[in-house]
Amino acid sequence: xxxxTQPISMDSYEGQEVNITCSHxxxxxxxxxxxxxxxxxxxxRFIIQGYKxxxxxxxxxxxxxxxxxxxxxxxxxxxxxxxxxxxxxxxxPNTGGGxxxxxxxxxxxxxxx
Amino acid sequence: NAxxxxxxxxxxxxxxxxMTLLCAQDMNHEYMYWYRQDxxxxxxxxHYSVGEGTTAKGEVPDGYNVSRLKKQNFLLxxxxxxxxxxxxxxxxxxxxxxxxxxxxxxxxSRLTVL
Numbered sequence: 001x002x003x004x005t006q007p008i009s010m011d012s013y014e015g016q017e018v019n020i021t022c023s024h025x026x027x028x029x030x031x032x033x034x035x036x037x038x039x040x041x042x043x044x045r046f047i048i049q050g051y052k053x054x055x056x057x058x059x060x061x062x063x064x065x066x067x068x069x070x071x072x073x074x075x076x077x078x079x080x081x082x083x084x085x086x087x088x089x090x091x092x093p094n095t096g097g098g099x100x101x102x103x104x105x106x107x108x109x110x111x112x113x
Numbered sequence: 114n115a116x117x118x119x120x121x122x123x124x125x126x127x128x129x130x131x132m133t134l135l136c137a138q139d140m141n142h143e144y145m146y147w148y149r150q151d152x153x154x155x156x157x158x159x160h161y162s163v164g165e166g167t168t169a170k171g172e173v174p175d176g177y178n179v180s181r182l183k184k185q186n187f188l189l190x191x192x193x194x195x196x197x198x199x200x201x202x203x204x205x206x207x208x209x210x211x212x213x214x215x216x217x218x219x220x221x222s223r224l225t226v227l
Contacts, residue, residue: 036216043117043203043218044156087155093207093214100171101216103148103155 004088009108018075020107022088025069030092033064033071034101038085044103047086048073049093075109083111115139119204119219126194126226134189134222136204143209145187146171146216147179149200156203162187194226 005023012018024033032051036044048055050062050071061074075082085106117138126132136145143164148156158171162181176198178190187206191198201223205216 032214034213041221043205043221044216045218046213046215049213049215093211100146100158100161102158102172105153105155 003102004090004104006086006088006104006107008105009110011110011112012078013112014079015077018078018082018109018111020073020075020086020088020109021070022073023070024088024090027068027090028092031090032093033062033068034089034091034093035060035062035073036087036089036103038087038106044087078109078111080111080113082109084109117204117206117217117219119202119222121222122220123223124225126191126224128195128226130194131190131192132194132224133191134202134204134224136187136189136206136219138185138187138204138206138217140206140208140217141184142206142217143184144207145181146205146207147177147187147189148203148205149173149198150203150221151200159189159202191224194224196226198224199226200224 034049035047038044048060048062055062063072087106089101091101120135146161147159150156157173160179162168165184168179180188201221203221204219
């Protein structure tokens with residue numbers, strides 16, 4: 001499984017755009033990049049997934065360069081409710097063995113007024 | 114639609130006692146997983162199942178057993194609890210027909226072993 005590296009923590013203010021970068025130098029050809037969000041005392045929640053270039057949904061955007069050795073989760077105009085831990089995961093979803101994804105320590109995002 | 118439900122949500126055990134955590138999902142998912150999360154750490158996979166009647170070891174399986182007798186249920190057992198097993202346990206499921214492989218998590222079960 002590809003190892004990921006992301007900042008331990010980030011601080012921001014309401015209304016700003018937040019970009020969290022994840023490094024995954026040994027990503028495999030079949031691997032996808034998936035981001036989860038976790039609030040205190042809750043299980044993680046799926047945010048977005050991508051393979052290459054850019055993916056956007058109603059919550060976030062995911063930017064993946066051509067070499068796929070890193071990725072950036074972009075949260076537009078964050079609010080206090082975006083304060084959470086964000087996990088970057090790399091793996092091949094549902095390839096006959098389910099989703100044995102490895103969660104790292106994640107990035108603690110703190111949003112202030 | 115309840116999604117993934119874990120019981121109990123809280124439990125305190127004495128060293129050496131046994132217990133079972135129950136995970137139930139109503140989404141007809143093939144895959145189910147048990148993770149543990151310790152303070153300031155990410156989630157670590159304990160055991161997982163790719164279908165009814167099958168189980169497999171994850172990263173940290175020692176001290177735990179699991180069973181998947183019914184597709185909707187995944188049980189995690191501790192035969193002889195140890196203080197090192199004090200943790201928050203999360204169950205998750207995912208569907209085999211989803212290209213995203215999105216994991217759906219329960220709310221967690223907080224276990225304290227004294």
